[in-house]
Every structure is written in structure tokens, then in C-alpha cells.
Amino acid sequence: MSHGVAAIDDCAGTGACVVNCNTAPCNTSQPFCAWPTFQECPNEPDCLKQQLDGAAGCGSKIQFVGPSGCSGGSGTVPAATIFECGPDSGQIKTFYYCQNDGAQPVIACVNVNAFTTLCNGCNPYTWGMVEVTATPY
Amino acid sequence: MASLAAGGGGVAAVAAFPGTILAANAPMSMPPHLVTGILVRASSASLLIHAAGFQPAQIEVALTPATEVCRRGCRAGPAASLQPGDRIETGTYTSGGGNRVANWVVANPLAGWGTVKSVVGNTVTISPPGGKTAPQRELRIEDFSQVALANGTVDKGSAAGLRVGDYIHFTGTGNDPNPLTNEVHTLVLHQIAR
Numbered sequence: 001m002s003h004g005v006a007a008i009d010d011c012a013g014t015g016a017c018v019v020n021c022n023t024a025p026c027n028t029s030q031p032f033c034a035w036p037t038f039q040e041c042p043n044e045p046d047c048l049k050q051q052l053d054g055a056a057g058c059g060s061k062i063q064f065v066g067p068s069g070c071s072g073g074s075g076t077v078p079a080a081t082i083f084e085c086g087p088d089s090g091q092i093k094t095f096y097y098c099q100n101d102g103a104q105p106v107i108a109c110v111n112v113n114a115f116t117t118l119c120n121g122c123n124p125y126t127w128g129m130v131e132v133t134a135t136p137y
Numbered sequence: 138m139a140s141l142a143a144g145g146g147g148v149a150a151v152a153a154f155p156g157t158i159l160a161a162n163a164p165m166s167m168p169p170h171l172v173t174g175i176l177v178r179a180s181s182a183s184l185l186i187h188a189a190g191f192q193p194a195q196i197e198v199a200l201t202p203a204t205e206v207c208r209r210g211c212r213a214g215p216a217a218s219l220q221p222g223d224r225i226e227t228g229t230y231t232s233g234g235g236n237r238v239a240n241w242v243v244a245n246p247l248a249g250w251g252t253v254k255s256v257v258g259n260t261v262t263i264s265p266p267g268g269k270t271a272p273q274r275e276l277r278i279e280d281f282s283q284v285a286l287a288n289g290t291v292d293k294g295s296a297a298g299l300r301v302g303d304y305i306h307f308t309g310t311g312n313d314p315n316p317l318t319n320e321v322h323t324l325v326l327h328q329i330a331r
Contacts, residue, residue: 007306007327008248012271012316112226112246113171121170121228123241125207125248125308128285128325 006064006110006118007129064110064132066118164192169231172196175314176223176244181215184242186225198227199238208244208310209322210281219244224314245311247321249274250329253303259296261326263305272317276307282323287331304330 115124118132167173167188174188177195184198205211208218219225223244229237251263251274259278265271278284284292284299292298299305305328309321 007250008308009250010246010248010316012247012249112173113168116171116228121230121240123205123207123211123228123243125226125243125246125310125324126205126211126241128283128308128327129306 005129006115006132008110008112008115008124064114064118066120066130066132164190164194167191167196169237170229171226172198172229172237173226174224176219176221176225178221179216179219181217184216184219184225184227184239186227196237198229198242199232199236200242201238204239205241206244207242207246207324209312210279211241211324216242222314224316243310245314245318246308247274247311247316247318248306248308250304250306253299253301253305255301256296256299259294261296261299261305261323263307272319274307274321275319276309276321276323276326278323278326282309283325284323285325285327287328299326299328300331302331303328 110118112124115127115130116122119127119130122130124130172186172188174186174191174196177185177187179185181200183200186196186198188194188196200206200216203213204216205213206216206218208223219242224246225242225244226246227242228240230240232238249265249271251265251271253261254264254273255262261276261278263274263276265273278294278296280294282294284296286292286298290298305326307321307323307326309323309325311318311322312320
């Protein structure tokens with residue numbers, strides 16, 4: 001289980017939610033998610049080959065749970081897809097390509113639909129971010 | 138940051154996720170708690186929103202005096218500031234009579250991440266994240282804008298706590314429906330790292 005922050009991205013321009021290493025197409029209709037404590041397999045440069053036993057691996061799914069104190073209840077996004085965030089071939093491991101050996105301050109780039117579910121119908125634009133927990137699904 | 142983000146991580150009641158609003162070949166219905174689309178008309182009592190690719194394609198959403206309407210700031214009450222053609226996102230619930238009612242409405246919403254390139258007065262210019270080709274946003278910090286600093290304090294209407302190089306997340310509204318617009322009337326800005 002990880003704790004972190006979820007936020008939305010309007011997907012203007014090209015590229016993707018940065019917490020997905022810019023490898024997935026940005027689509028405001030899809031809840032793209034990343035995980036702050038995802039660990040890259042040793043000596044494995046290709047993120048597409050990553051697998052981790054006992055944790056959400058590459059292409060697996062995680063469940064996000066919103067705070068219990070949000071407008072009287074919490075929401076759950078049970079089927080958000082995680083994208084492995086390791087530097088791909090030719091990519092430099094910078095802040096913008098998720099650092100698997102460090103925690104990301106923003107763990108999730110969710111769509112408005114998912115955000116409002118997480119916070120029980122709140123306005124994502126006046127909240128900005130919501131704290132969440134993430135567990136393998 | 139934590140002061141504006143909802144605190145706590147406890148698990149309480151589990152609400153089923155109603156699926157994505159991903160446009161597909163077959164028309165989908167909007168989830169019960171959210172409508173997105175283009176504003177066709179607005180009155181003091183309701184909005185008519187065109188939701189391309191969804192069934193139904195025209196959705197009526199009722200307004201109440203408590204509905205929060207955001208367009209260059211947020212306020213409760215009539216949606217007089219909304220204009221036909223605006224890009225609309227609205228959080229809704231179903232009334233006892235079966236109608237959609239808006240909790241909140243945002244016109245021409247914008248949101249994203251970036252690195253602070255400059256701070257001039259109350260205008261914060263950010264560069265898009267690496268690998269992303271996006272507009273260079275000019276975030277206007279206005280009287281209503283909340284700036285949540287990494288140290289936990291929240292400034293209202295001031296960019297004084299921000300520095301070049303800060304990594305930030307923002308939400309706000311544009312002057313028009315163009316999602317690639319540069320100018321953002323900031324609602325909430327979170328200083329994530331500095």
C-alpha cells in the first residue's frame with residue numbers, strides 16, 4: 001500500500017501525464033495512474049518487461065482509495081492501470097521520468113471522473129489534489 | 138500542499154467506480170456524477186450541454202442557488218458568467234424527481250503540471266513537463282487563487298512564495314474553450330517541490 005496524491009491533467013498538447021513517463025497517450029477520459037514506490041527489476045532496462053511478485057507490476061492494476069473525511073465518505077477507483085515508470089531506452093532518468101528508486105510527490109494522474117469518485121463528488125478544480133492510498137488490485 | 142489536499146488515507150465506504158467516460162464506437166452514457174461537453178444554453182435554472190459521442194447527446198442539468206459556478210473564480214448562484222460554446226465540466230447528482238442537478242460547474246477548465254520559468258508580479262509562467270509538448274502556461278494569480286506552498290501554508294492571491302524552478306500543479310479556467318490557451322486564471326496552485 002502506498003500513500004500519495006492524485007491530480008488531474010487537461011492533456012493539452014502532446015505527451016502524457018508525466019507520472020506515466022510520457023509513454024502513454026494522454027487522454028482525459030482515462031484514469032492514468034502511477035505508483036510512487038514501484039521498484040524496477042534489477043538489470044532490466046525495458047520497462048515493458050518489468051514484473052514484480054507480490055506487487056502491481058507493469059501493466060497491472062491498482063486500486064485508489066480516497067480519504068474518508070471527504071464530504072462524508074470515500075471513493076474507490078478499483079481498476080486504474082499502472083504504467084511502469086522506469087526510463088526506457090534512450091531516456092534519461094530525470095525527475096520527469098519517474099524515479100523508481102524514489103517516491104513521487106504526485107502518484108496519480110487521474111481523469112476528472114475518477115477524481116470526483118475519489119473525493120465523493122468534489123470539484124477537482126477547487127481541490128487541486130486529493131490524497132489517496134494505492135494498493136495492488 | 139497537504140492543507141489543500143484532503144487529509145487522511147483511511148478506507149471507509151466503497152463507492153463503485155462507474156467506469157471511464159472514454160468515447161467509444163458505441164455511444165456511452167455519462168456517469169451519474171459527471172457531465173462534460175459544450176454549453177448550448179444557460180439559464181438561471183439549468184444548463185443544456187452537448188456531449189458529443191454520448192447518449193443522450195444533449196443533457197439538461199439543473200442549477201440551484203448552491204451550485205458552485207467557476208469561470209475566472211468560483212461563486213455560488215446563477216450561471217450568468219457562462220457563455221454558449223464554453224467547454225463545461227459539471228459534477229451532478231440525481232434529484233428525487235430523477236433530474237440531474239449540478240453541485241459544481243467549471244467553464245473552460247485547465248489543469249496540469251510544470252516547472253516555474255518565471256514569476257513576474259502575480260503571473261507565473263511555467264514550462265510543460267519534459268517530454269510533453271504543451272502550451273507554455275501563464276498562470277494568473279488573482280484574488281481568488283489559492284497557492285498552497287510546500288511548507289504547508291496557503292497564500293491567497295499572491296505568488297510571493299513561488300520561485301523559478303519550482304515544480305507545481307495547477308487548476309484554473311481559460312477565457313475561451315481552447316484547451317491550448319496560454320492564459321490560465323488560477324484556482325488552485327500546489328507547489329509540489331522546490
